Amino acid sequence: MALLREERAVWALALGQMLGYACFFYIFAALVLVWQQELDWGAGVIAAGPLVSISMAAVLSPLVGRWVDQGFALRLMTLGTVLGAGALALLALAWHPVAYLLAFAGLGAAASMTLYEVCFALMIRRFGPEARGAITRVTLVAGLASTLAFPAGAWLAADHGWRGAVWVAVVAVLGVMLPLQAWGAFVLGGGRPRGAAPTVRAARWADLIRRPGAVGLMGLFTLLNLDHWMILGLLRPMLDRLGVAEGPAVLAAALIGPAQVLGRLALMAAGDRLASRRASLWTVLAMVAGAVFLLAQGLGLWTVFAFAAVQGAAMGVLTILKPLLVAEVNGPQDYAAASAAISLPAVAATAIAPAVGTALMAIGGPMLLLWAALGLSLGALALVLRLGTGGRG
16 A cells, blocks of 8 residues: 555655656746747846856755755755745736746746756665666656646737746646645655655765766767757757747747657667667767757758757657666665766756857857757767667667
8 A cells, every 4th residue: 555655645645756857857948939029138147047057056056965865855856846836926017138047047046946957866865675666667757847848838928928928837836736745745754765764974075086987978968958948948949040930939949848758758668678778878868869860951851850850859858867877876875965966067058058059059050059059969879889888788
């Protein structure tokens, strides 16, 4: 009976994560085109929103990691969800760039307290080596966040304005996400291992970087995050500049979520036959293919949908591989603090990605952005091969 209750808690957290990513994270990509058209604050100010958000998450991540390792995941996921709703309310009321940026700072703090890093750490600490199944189930559902955010953002903004769309997000967070997150984390004991007291041991930075593979993972995650979020954060404006009509552009963006789910299903079906390190090679190859498809966009609309398929599948698989690879390097004892440290450069890359992408678009248009993305993915491929992550392990 207890195992069945924990299984239901995993699915509750999966739904909560989907709403969290849709409302705290994808809201920028879903509404950025409307903001660029309606707000006179300038493209730089608008692009600074996710920079501020993810920078805040990066600053808080080491502290949040230590708190999770001390068994406080339940408090974090509950209070963070409420904080996120408040930040969304501020965003809906934003009358000045300062209020806009403060709202995104709040969204970043909420994301650091509620989303994947905390959720995965909770599951790794609770389930140990058996966490892969729970993490996969969460990502199967949460991977639909972009599928929810892009069409909902476009429809709600068209019918009720972008402020109305953000108010709908506030209601969804308080009315649905909050109870799901709180109940799920409570049932899983706030991340405490079964039958054991919480372990209070945090990784020191000097110790962490001496662990074999840690620095390599930092570099790999950084390159892939910068590549992916440069493109995805500016996907709608980029496709608009490339001449893709709004309908196909929204459909392509919405397909990234189902592609993530399909990639995760494929990884789950492969099971132990496909080791985490070999799967990382295929993931990076798919990222290379995604940039190539968009560079070949002139060949036809099919290339845009092919990009959505391979890019989504790659990031879907990477979401599962990341905590597993970190756990292989670090172990479960101080996983949350170590994961936060390993992820810090990647989080910083995600933070600057929209600003870097906006600058590249301003200098050389969407093609320069795509060539840069291809270069980053090829760099990640070289790193994977150098690290030997293509082998069994």
